[in-house]
Amino acid sequence: MSADALRAVAAQIERGWSQGADARDADGRAVPLISDAARAWSPLGAFALLATDGIPTDHVRRALVAFADVTGANSLQE
Numbered sequence: 001m002s003a004d005a006l007r008a009v010a011a012q013i014e015r016g017w018s019q020g021a022d023a024r025d026a027d028g029r030a031v032p033l034i035s036d037a038a039r040a041w042s043p044l045g046a047f048a049l050l051a052t053d054g055i056p057t058d059h060v061r062r063a064l065v066a067f068a069d070v071t072g073a074n075s076l077q078e
Helices: 002-015 043-053 057-071
Strands: none
Touching: 002 043, 002 057, 043 057
16 A cells, blocks of 8 residues: 555654765765665655565555655655
């Protein structure tokens, strides 16, 4: 369900928020998205991680549409 995908994104970002990089370590340095050192994620990074959590692609697509509708964002990078 796309609601589960959005909850997973929210939970990831609640662990730590990153801006300007998909993921950051505890010192705020940009790190690879799947790095063990990652402690904060951008919305784009959190959505990208859904694929590693086994959430079906069609659910991710619907979650992205819902995210855009709610936030008015045209891009996950911004």
